Amino acid sequence: MTKNCTCGFEGSPKHNDFYDCVEYYEEKNGKTKGQWMIDWAKKSKKSEAKRKPSGFSAWIDNAEKKVK
Numbered sequence: 745m746t747k748n749c750t751c752g753f754e755g756s757p758k759h760n761d762f763y764d765c766v767e768y769y770e771e772k773n774g775k776t777k778g779q780w781m782i783d784w785a786k787k788s789k790k791s792e793a794k795r796k797p798s799g800f801s802a803w804i805d806n807a808e809k810k811v812k
């Protein structure tokens with residue numbers, strides 16, 4: 745398990761970053777790979793009207809803080 749892997753996957757190929765874990769989780773749950781990004785885009789469109797400063801990078805920042 746690499747230090748960047750949060751899901752505990754120990755197979756191959758190894759997870760090198762947060763996205764590998766997310767996609768692995770999606771595959772395990774029968775979701776489409778990359779669905780999280782599509783979901784995020786949908787949420788982003790909904791909140792666009794509010795013009796929040798917190799965009800994709802803020803979302804990733806939060807996610808990476810959780811990893812550490």
Ligand SMILES: [Zn+2]
Nearest residue numbers: 749751759765
């Ligand atoms: Zn992982």
